[in-house]
Amino acid sequence: MRSSVIVFPGSNCDRDVAVALQNFNFKNQMVWHDESNLPKTDLVVLPGGFSYGDYLRTGCIASKSKIIDDIIKHGKKGGLILGICNGFQILIETGLLKGSLLRNKKLKFISKNVYLKVSNVNNKFCSKYGKNQTIKLPIAHNEGNFFTDDDQLKEFEDNDQIAFKYCNKDGFISSISNPNGSSNNIAGILNLEKNILGMMPHPERLIDPILSGEDGSTLFESLLKL
Amino acid sequence: MKISAVVTLKEDVLDPQGKVVNQTLKNMGFDNVVNVRQGKYFEIELNESNSEKAKNTINEICKKLLTNSVIENYTINYK
Numbered sequence: 535m536r537s538s539v540i541v542f543p544g545s546n547c548d549r550d551v552a553v554a555l556q557n558f559n560f561k562n563q564m565v566w567h568d569e570s571n572l573p574k575t576d577l578v579v580l581p582g583g584f585s586y587g588d589y590l591r592t593g594c595i596a597s598k599s600k601i602i603d604d605i606i607k608h609g610k611k612g613g614l615i616l617g618i619c620n621g622f623q624i625l626i627e628t629g630l631l632k633g634s635l636l637r638n639k640k641l642k643f644i645s646k647n648v649y650l651k652v653s654n655v656n657n658k659f660c661s662k663y664g665k666n667q668t669i670k671l672p673i674a675h676n677e678g679n680f681f682t683d684d685d686q687l688k689e690f691e692d693n694d695q696i697a698f699k700y701c702n703k704d705g706f707i708s709s710i711s712n713p714n715g716s717s718n719n720i721a722g723i724l725n726l727e728k729n730i731l732g733m734m735p736h737p738e739r740l741i742d743p744i745l746s747g748e749d750g751s752t753l754f755e756s757l758l759k760l
Numbered sequence: 761m762k763i764s765a766v767v768t769l770k771e772d773v774l775d776p777q778g779k780v781v782n783q784t785l786k787n788m789g790f791d792n793v794v795n796v797r798q799g800k801y802f803e804i805e806l807n808e809s810n811s812e813k814a815k816n817t818i819n820e821i822c823k824k825l826l827t828n829s830v831i832e833n834y835t836i837n838y839k
Contacts, residue, residue: 641780
């Protein structure tokens, strides 16, 4: 399994996710945003961070990078793309995923562990999770408030495109367990074909018992199963 | 040619920053303030004398980069 982590100026989770991928025996390479050709790869990872200092809109400038054309082609051909945190924001700005990510409802940067319900396990990213399993992952963002109109929300629900929803420890989904104001508690969404996943929580930060949990490991193990 | 563009959040999109500014103004005693929405302002200098062409370019700039059409609108002012 080959993976490519795309590095933008201001990415800061690129090496974390590279370590995670290597732990699970991915053949990983780092790809600088200014390259015009994507090397042969099965999985593209857009890492977290603050690409271009979040200028204009989060992920906006990065979404116009040279490498992006090839990433869009890769995605349209059915290649796997995982966007984490700022990577999710970049995916939204490229148009590969629909919706938008607004500033957190309470205007604060949030860095903490949250509970998530795995809403869709029929995709290559989540196949090893149990349906509706409650997992714990860290979030660390200022613009993670997922927003879209009601028609689009209905479409997401109808097409089973929601991968993760914020919930409490017991798996109960409510506004109290919603850290940032996201519509329908959405923490991660898939495209219609389910080969592109964008998520605000950081699976790469919870892959070792020494870091208080392994719920992130399951995502990488799911990808390996291909 | 100098052109300015104002990007604002659509009406039904929550604007927490605008809300905080609104509340702060009220706290400061500006009782007649009803609502505040925060946006972005751009000044763009174009090397283009044909106003029709300039208009097209600036519309394209707004659509492709300056706004996210899911949540934002824009207005253009020609000087």
